Amino acid sequence: MSNRDFVVQRTASVEQRVDAIQSALQERGLKVAEAVEELEHLAQEAWIPQNGARVVARAWTDPAFRARLLANGRAAIAELGFAMPKHHRHLVVLENTRTVQNVICCTQCSCTAFTLIGLPPDWYKDLEYRARVVRESRTVLKEMGLDLPPEVEIRVWDTTADTRYMVLPEQPPETIGWPEEKLAGIVTRDGLIGVALL
Amino acid sequence: MDGMHDLGGRQGFGKVRYSPNATAFHAPWEVRVNSLYAFAVRLGIFNMDEYRHAIERMDPRHYLTASYYERSLTSLATLCVEKGIVTKEELERRAEGLFPLAGQSAPGRTNAPTRERFAPGDRVRVKLDYVPGHIRMPAYIRGKTGVVVSESPAYPFPDAHAHGVEAQDEPTYDVRFRSEDLWPNSADAALVHVGVFQSYLERSA
Numbered sequence: 001m002s003n004r005d006f007v008v009q010r011t012a013s014v015e016q017r018v019d020a021i022q023s024a025l026q027e028r029g030l031k032v033a034e035a036v037e038e039l040e041h042l043a044q045e046a047w048i049p050q051n052g053a054r055v056v057a058r059a060w061t062d063p064a065f066r067a068r069l070l071a072n073g074r075a076a077i078a079e080l081g082f083a084m085p086k087h088h089r090h091l092v093v094l095e096n097t098r099t100v101q102n103v104i105c106c107t108q109c110s111c112t113a114f115t116l117i118g119l120p121p122d123w124y125k126d127l128e129y130r131a132r133v134v135r136e137s138r139t140v141l142k143e144m145g146l147d148l149p150p151e152v153e154i155r156v157w158d159t160t161a162d163t164r165y166m167v168l169p170e171q172p173p174e175t176i177g178w179p180e181e182k183l184a185g186i187v188t189r190d191g192l193i194g195v196a197l198l
Numbered sequence: 199m200d201g202m203h204d205l206g207g208r209q210g211f212g213k214v215r216y217s218p219n220a221t222a223f224h225a226p227w228e229v230r231v232n233s234l235y236a237f238a239v240r241l242g243i244f245n246m247d248e249y250r251h252a253i254e255r256m257d258p259r260h261y262l263t264a265s266y267y268e269r270s271l272t273s274l275a276t277l278c279v280e281k282g283i284v285t286k287e288e289l290e291r292r293a294e295g296l297f298p299l300a301g302q303s304a305p306g307r308t309n310a311p312t313r314e315r316f317a318p319g320d321r322v323r324v325k326l327d328y329v330p331g332h333i334r335m336p337a338y339i340r341g342k343t344g345v346v347v348s349e350s351p352a353y354p355f356p357d358a359h360a361h362g363v364e365a366q367d368e369p370t371y372d373v374r375f376r377s378e379d380l381w382p383n384s385a386d387a388a389l390v391h392v393g394v395f396q397s398y399l400e401r402s403a
Contacts, residue, residue, distance in 0.1 A: 012295030014268050018227045020292035021275050022234060024284040032237065039233035044223075087246055089351040092372070107206030107336050109250055110266060119232070121220035125266040128214045131205040134338065135377065138386040144216045154388040158206060160334045161370040161393035162246070163350045190218060 043119055051082050052116040052166055053187035057180045059093075060171045069093050073166070077116065084115050090163040091116075094155070096170045096194070101152050103141065103194035104167060105133045106159040113164035117192045124193065134158060144195050167194040199304065199330055200337055202258035207338040207381060228267040235274045244277040247360035251332035252276045255300035276300040304330030306361025309368060310397035316371055320346045323402040324373075324394060332360035335398050343402045344375040347391065355395060368396040 012020070026032045055077055059066040069076035073091030074084060084091060091113060094102035106112065110125040123129055133140045137154045141147075148154065157165045169191040175183060190196035223229050238244060244252075252273035253261075261269065276299040278284050289297045307329060316322055323343045324335065334356045350370045358365030370393040377385035 010295045012290070012293035012297055014265075014271060015227045016293040016295060017271055017275065017289070017297050018231055018234070020289045020297065021271070021278065021284070022230065023292055024288060025234070025238075025278070028283065030237075030241065032234070035237040035240070036230060036233040039236050040229050043229060043232055087353075089353060092348070107338075108203055108334070109253065119222035121222055122224070122266075123214050123216045123220050126215060127205060127262070128211045131208040131211045132214070134388075134390050135207045135209075135381055135385045137377070137388040140214060143213050145218075154386070155374075155391060156388055157372075157391045158336060159393070160336060161350065161356075161395065162353050163370060163372070163393050188218070195216075196218065 047115045047118055049116075049118040049187075049189035049192060050184065052113075052118075052189075052192040053184040054080060054180075055082065055116065055166070056168055056187045056192070057183035059168055060183055061180050066168075069168070070095060082116060084113065084164065087162050088113065088115075088164045092157075092163060092165050093168050094157065094165055094194070095168045098170065099152055100155060101141075101146075101148055101194060102155045102157060102165075102167045103133065103137060104157050104159065104165045105129065107131070107134055108160060111159040111162075111164070112193075113166050116164075116166055118189055121189065141195060146196055167192050169194075169198050172198050199254060199333070200328070201254040202256075202261045203254045204337050206336045207385075223267075228265075231267045231271045231274070235270050238274060238278070243281060243283065245354070245359060247332060247354065247356045248277055249273050250356075251303065251360040252280075252300045254332065255303060257298070257301060260298055272298065272300055303361065306331040306363040307357050308363055308365040309355050309358070313368060313396045314399070314401055316346045316349070316396075316399065316401070318346055318348060321402040322346055322371065322373060322394075322399045324398055325400055327398060329357060331357060333357050333398075334393075334395060336392065338380055339373075339375060339392055339394065342375055342380055344373040344379070344392075346371045347374050348372045350393065353395075355397060357395075357397070370395050371399060373399070 073093045107130045112120045253269045324339045352367035355365040375390045377388045
C-alpha cells in the first residue's frame with residue numbers, strides 16, 4: 001500500500017511531462033508535429049546572432065544606415081530582410097562608445113531580441129545574472145571577463161516590456177576598412193548583449 | 199505580484215556561470231518545449247503576458263529549482279489546463295507521474311484612471327502600486343524617481359492582458375535610474391534603464 005502511494009506521488013520527469021502535453025495537444029487535432037518541426041528550425045537555424053552581426057557590420061560601414069538604425073531599429077533591420085515577432089513592436093539599438101558600455105538583461109524572465117541575437121544563452125537566463133547585473137554591473141562584468149576602465153559609464157537595460165534592445169558594439173580600430181562580410185564575422189552574440197568587447 | 203521571479207537586486211547569488219560559447223539549449227526536450235509554447239501563442243491559446251504570469255505563479259520552491267525550460271513547460275501546461283484544453287488528470291496519466299502546475303491567478307486590473315504623456319527629460323516617479331496579479335514593474339523601481347529617455351509604441355497593458363481584462367494599449371517609457379538611487383550605498387555605479395508602463399508612472403517635481 002505505502003509502496004503504491006510512493007509510486008503515485010512521484011513527479012514525472014520533464015521529458016515525460018513534455019511528451020504528455022505534446023500528445024494531448026496532438027490528440028486534439030492540432031498540427032503539433034509540423035509546427036514543432038518548423039519552430040525548432042527557426043529557433044536553431046534562423047534566429048541566430050549572425051543576424052545581429054550583419055546589422056552591426058552594415059551600421060559600421062554605412063553611416064546613413066547607422067542613423068536609421070538608431071532612429072528606428074525595427075524599420076532599419078527590415079531593410080536587411082530581418083523581422084521581429086509581432087509583439088516586439090520596438091527595437092532600440094544601443095550605441096557603445098569609448099566611454100559608454102550598454103548591457104542588456106531581463107530581471108523578471110529572460111526576454112531578448114531573439115530573432116537578431118539568437119535565443120538567450122543559459123547564463124542570461126540564470127538567477128545569478130538576472131539578480132545581480134542591475135545592482136552589481138561592474139563587478140558582474142569583471143567576473144565575466146570584461147574589466148572596464150573606471151571612466152566607462154555602464155548603462156544596464158532591463159527588458160521589462162516588449163521593447164527589445166540590441167547593443168551596437170564599437171568597431172575595433174584595426175578593422176576599419178574591412179568589407180562588410182568580414183566585419184560581420186567578428187561580431188559575437190555576447191557583444192550584442194553587451195557583456196563582451198570585440 | 200511580488201513573486202519569486204522578480205529577482206533584480208536580490209542578494210546572495212554567486213558568480214554568473216559564464217562561458218563565451220554557452221548554448222541556448224542543452225537537450226532536445228528543451229527545443230521542443232520552446233516550440234510548443236510558441237505554437238500555443240501562435241494559435242491564440244494564450245498570449246505572452248498570460249504565459250509570463252503563469253511562470254510567476256509557480257510555487258517559489260519549484261520556480262527556483264526548475265530550469266528555464268521547465269518553467270516554460272509548467273506555464274504551457276498550466277494555461278492549457280486553465281483554458282479547458284486538457285485536464286491535470288489527463289496530463290498526469292499521460293506523464294505517468296505528478297505534473298506540478300502553477301498556482302491560481304488573482305484578479306488583474308485595467309489601466310490607471312489618469313495617465314500622463316511624458317517627454318524625454320521629464321522626471322517621473324514609479325507609483326507605489328501593490329497588485330496581486332501580473333505587473334511588469336520590477337520591485338526595485340517601486341517609488342523611485344528617474345528621468346524619461348524615450349517613449350515606445352503602445353503595447354497591451356500587461357496587468358490586464360494577462361488576466362483577460364479590458365484595457366487600452368499604452369506606451370512604455372524607458373526611464374533612466376541611478377543605481378545609487380535604487381540601492382543607496384549598496385550598488386555599483388551605473389545607469390539602470392527600465393521600460394515602465396505609463397500607468398505605473400506619475401510626474402515628479
